[in-house]
Amino acid sequence: METINSDEESAQPIPPNSRFRYNSPLAQVCLIGVVCFCCPGMFCALSGMGGGGQVDPDAANNANTALYTTFAIFSILSGGIYNLLGPQVTLFFACSTYTLYAGAFLYYNHYPHQVFPIVAGALLGVGAGFLWAAEGAIMTSYPPPKWKGTYISIFWAIFSTGGVIGGLIPFFLNYNRGSDAASVNDGTYIGFMCFMSVGALLSLAVLPPRLVVRDDGSRCTNIKYSSVTIEATEIAKLFLNWKMLLIVPASWASNFFATYQFNNVNGALFNLRTRGLTSVFYWSAQMVGSAGIGYVLDFSFRSRRRRGFVGIGVVALFGTAIWGGGLANQLTYSHAKQVKLDFKESGSDFASPFVLYFSYGLLDAMFQSTVYWVIGTLANDSETLSRYTGFYKGVQSAGAAVAWQIDTQKVSLLSQLIINWSLTTVSYPLLLLLVILAVKDDTKPEECPSKDVAPGGQE
Numbered sequence: 001m002e003t004i005n006s007d008e009e010s011a012q013p014i015p016p017n018s019r020f021r022y023n024s025p026l027a028q029v030c031l032i033g034v035v036c037f038c039c040p041g042m043f044c045a046l047s048g049m050g051g052g053g054q055v056d057p058d059a060a061n062n063a064n065t066a067l068y069t070t071f072a073i074f075s076i077l078s079g080g081i082y083n084l085l086g087p088q089v090t091l092f093f094a095c096s097t098y099t100l101y102a103g104a105f106l107y108y109n110h111y112p113h114q115v116f117p118i119v120a121g122a123l124l125g126v127g128a129g130f131l132w133a134a135e136g137a138i139m140t141s142y143p144p145p146k147w148k149g150t151y152i153s154i155f156w157a158i159f160s161t162g163g164v165i166g167g168l169i170p171f172f173l174n175y176n177r178g179s180d181a182a183s184v185n186d187g188t189y190i191g192f193m194c195f196m197s198v199g200a201l202l203s204l205a206v207l208p209p210r211l212v213v214r215d216d217g218s219r220c221t222n223i224k225y226s227s228v229t230i231e232a233t234e235i236a237k238l239f240l241n242w243k244m245l246l247i248v249p250a251s252w253a254s255n256f257f258a259t260y261q262f263n264n265v266n267g268a269l270f271n272l273r274t275r276g277l278t279s280v281f282y283w284s285a286q287m288v289g290s291a292g293i294g295y296v297l298d299f300s301f302r303s304r305r306r307r308g309f310v311g312i313g314v315v316a317l318f319g320t321a322i323w324g325g326g327l328a329n330q331l332t333y334s335h336a337k338q339v340k341l342d343f344k345e346s347g348s349d350f351a352s353p354f355v356l357y358f359s360y361g362l363l364d365a366m367f368q369s370t371v372y373w374v375i376g377t378l379a380n381d382s383e384t385l386s387r388y389t390g391f392y393k394g395v396q397s398a399g400a401a402v403a404w405q406i407d408t409q410k411v412s413l414l415s416q417l418i419i420n421w422s423l424t425t426v427s428y429p430l431l432l433l434l435v436i437l438a439v440k441d442d443t444k445p446e447e448c449p450s451k452d453v454a455p456g457g458q459e
Contacts, residue, residue: 023212025142029151031206032138033158035091038199039098039131041162042192043124045169045279046102047262059114061263061408063104063121068255068404070125071397076238078133079390080231083383087138090130091203097127099196106189129393134206136389140376142212146298148376149307152369153294156286160365163283166192171276209382231387238391243378246434250371251395253423254364259403260416261360265326268333268413269353271340278343278357285361293366297373308374308435315366316428322359323421329356330417335410367424374431377439399423 021027047064074081082090097120104120135155143151169191213219238244266275266282297311329352333339341350375388406416 021213023207025144025151025212025214026154028207028212029139029142029155030158031202032135033155035095035199035203035206036131036135036155036159037162037165038195038202039095039162040128041159041283042166042195042199043098043101045163045166045283046105046192047258058408059108059112059117060105061404062114063101063117064259064404065121065401065408066118067101067121067125067128068397068399068401070122071128072125072394072401074126074129075133075390075392075394075397076129076235077390078129078393079137079387080228080235081130082133082137082386082390083231084228086208087134087206088204088208090134091206092200094127094129094131094134095196095200095203097124099193099200100124102189102192102196106186106193109186109189125397129390129397132393133386133390136372136375136393137209137382137386138206140372140389141209141380141382141385142214143376144214144216145304145377145380149294149297149311149369149373152297152372152376153290156290156294156365156369160283160286160290162195163286164280166195167276167279167281167283169276171273171280175273234387235390238387243434243438244388244391246430247371247375247392248395249423249430250367250427251392252399253420253427254368254371255396255400256403256423257360257420258364258400259407260413260420261357261364263407264413264416265329265353265357265360268338269341269357271342274341274343274350278354281354281358282361285358286365289362289365290369293369294373297370303441304377305435305439305441308377308439309432311370311373312428312431312435315363315370316425318366319363319424319428322356322363323417323424325356325359326417327421329353330414334413371431374434374439377435 047060078090101117101120101124104117107116108114139152139155140148170188173185173187173191210219266278270278293311293315296314297307299307300310301307341353343350343354371392372389375392376385378388379385403416406419
């Protein structure tokens, strides 16, 4: 194996300078949360309006198909790229592609040609793969074992705040345009671009894993850099790794349902200005959902495995109830039969779809936080976990690419709901099996990998 270690970066624990310090896991998780607040948080708000804020969703659907196709490929590769380049280069490039994507829809507002949004979507897929591999490695490997669920919920709350603010931007900027406005105005896209540019600058402040020190004095890794050969080999092994194969259905489902929720619930049921308001509450629900499931996964029982069982069970119960409510709602409309609701003018008709969309936000955060928690229990070092989370995001993005094209082909909304409900339901027993087979009740402090252990050596 090819690694370089300095004397200062030995495997021996080092005393942290202060409880409140820049190189602590909590500070770095919060920082990556702010970066994601500015970039994917704003992107989610843009997508959450349905059709990228356009009256015709085809351009956004095609752009998102290109996005998630390249996202699927580069997510799997990006864990290795992150280990080679480190967080700063990886994240800065990634964040820049988000700004370009928002700019493409600003262009589309004036010149309705799909080429630029589609190309920008493909580039964003590359950048998003890089960003989420870095985020996943940081979020799952930096925290102490007993706080992983809590750190995940802290990250998710900060990230989801981006969706909340991102929802307020189109709500306020388009509030007085009337209930019949078609696409959002230029200021909406410019606002998104400003936030995304700030995220790109903040990404330069993220520390490499070897400089992050936990409160017990241990580092997250002692490996200075990996090699192309090692990363290519370890990534190839993921496709035969039984742990990753058990996560595939949950990975595929976790972004597959976003297309249905964004385009065919928020986009189909509400008018333009109301979509901004419902997006605010959708992402607020994400904050509540991540905090609730984070508490269950960290503090509900002493046994880590039992916490995993309970957490998955809670998500399964909530998921079944929410998709059941979605079915009841879906039976009232279709592609051909839609009435755009307004939060001020529709009265009580607005209440039930609003509560449903809020509940979808709860489920999204609970589902994905649980999957991240399970992944975080499978290894300790950031090198291995960057590959695991890259694989997760790759499969997730492949599912999303298929979902956007399913919607473009105008597959019936009832069929889309049934597919989503089935995918999430299949995921729960496989996640339980993974906890049974792979999650241990070791409560001893995490140890750094030693100097002579290769990346991925835990496999």
